[in-house]
Amino acid sequence: MPLCHSPTSAAVAAAASPIAARSGGLLRRSRPAPAVVRCKKLDSLRAINGSPPCIPVPDRSLLTPVTLPVFPDPSMRNDTRLRIFSGTANHSLSQEIASYLGLELGKINIKRFADGEIYVQLQESVRGCDVFLVQPTCPPANENLMELLIMIDACRRASAKNITAVIPYFGYARADRKSQGRESIAAKLVANMITEAGANRVLVCDLHSSQAMGYFDIPVDHVYGQPVILDYLASKTICSNDLVVVSPDVGGVARARAFAKKLSDAPLAIVDKRRHGHNVAEASIIVLYYLFKQCSRLNGCI
Incomplete structure (x- = not known):
């Protein structure tokens, strides 16, 4: 008669086996034998007249194929x-x-x-x-x-x-x-x-x-728009000796200096800007010699 152990008993035995091995077998002798349960479901699958049991197989034509969703890249x-x-x-x-x-x-x-x-x-x-x-x-x-x-x-x-x-x-x-x-x-x-x-x-x-x-x-x-402007100036045939970078005010000197450095250390001019009223500003270039050269004016905002 085919026998099967209950899942609970098998799990307990598997968990306890390492502990029993470390205890030198004493735990195995003191542990009660696991309960045995007869699986009556197996009676119908026993060999009849010496022949193996016949297990019905469903018709594959009746099976509906399942298409798994394919996610895009x-x-x-x-x-x-x-x-x-x-x-x-x-x-x-x-x-x-x-x-x-x-x-x-x-x-x-x-x-x-x-x-x-x-x-x-x-x-x-x-x-x-x-x-x-x-x-x-x-x-x-x-x-x-x-x-x-x-x-x-x-x-x-x-x-x-x-x-x-x-x-x-x-x-x-x-x-x-x-x-x-x-x-x-x-x-x-x-x-x-x-x-x-x-x-x-x-x-x-x-x-x-x-x-x-x-x-x-x-x-x-x-x-920043500086790289675009530099590429544009590089595409023009402007002699470096005739190029001057002008800062519109004292606050833009640092930005203008960095811009001039990218243009082969071009000369730098600073504008003295004074406001006399709302939307009214007066500016004068400090170095007048630079007025005769081509100036690249770097404003505070582009």
């Missing part, structure tokens, strides 16, 4: 989760960025009401996607900034995974400190607004001062 999944949307400030720049990446701009509806309010609606799903919003806050700064904030809010409410605000021209960047009493620091205020709207990351170009990156409570990517 990880790189393809990443591509489909990337979205680039453009505001109305510089649509051509956004189109060039998307074309360079081999992507198409996301569909978005932006319109303005008669009272000047801005309406934004995404025309495609961004759930779980990495979204990049290209919107410089150039003049009109207030209108373009508000449009960017509403775009960020729309993406956040549409369950986007990550939202990156790409701001080639960051409006209010010059208001990064208090030059007089009772002034606001508008750059910090704008940074707070972008963060509270729902942006997870910001990409800016050539800030007025690098300390403005600290105004954000989210990661900031600060890229």
Whole structure:
């Protein structure tokens, strides 16, 4: 009669065997014999008249094949989760960025009401996607900034995974400190607004001062246009002896000096800039000899 041990007894015996071996066999003699249970299910499978039991096999034609899901290549999944949307400030720049990446701009509806309010609606799903919003806050700064904030809010409410605000021209960047009493620091205020709207990351170009990156409570990517300008100047047939780098004010001397060093240590000139009123500035180049040479003016903002 075929016998089978109960699963509980077998597990206990397997767990206890190393302990019994270390105890020199004393534990085996003192341990009671495991319980034996007769498996009546095996009675029907016993040999009949000396012949082995016959086990029925189902017809394979009745089996339904199961197709396992095939996931796309990880790189393809990443591509489909990337979205680039453009505001109305510089649509051509956004189109060039998307074309360079081999992507198409996301569909978005932006319109303005008669009272000047801005309406934004995404025309495609961004759930779980990495979204990049290209919107410089150039003049009109207030209108373009508000449009960017509403775009960020729309993406956040549409369950986007990550939202990156790409701001080639960051409006209010010059208001990064208090030059007089009772002034606001508008750059910090704008940074707070972008963060509270729902942006997870910001990409800016050539800030007025690098300390403005600290105004954000989210990661900031600060890229520079210097390599592009250097490549452009290198493509021109300009004699190095006729090239001068000019800093527009004392605050830009360090940046202009680094720029001149890349141009084979070109001479450096500094502008004496004085403000006589709102949006009124007077400048005079310190070294007049440089006026007769070709000047590459490196401004505080590009």
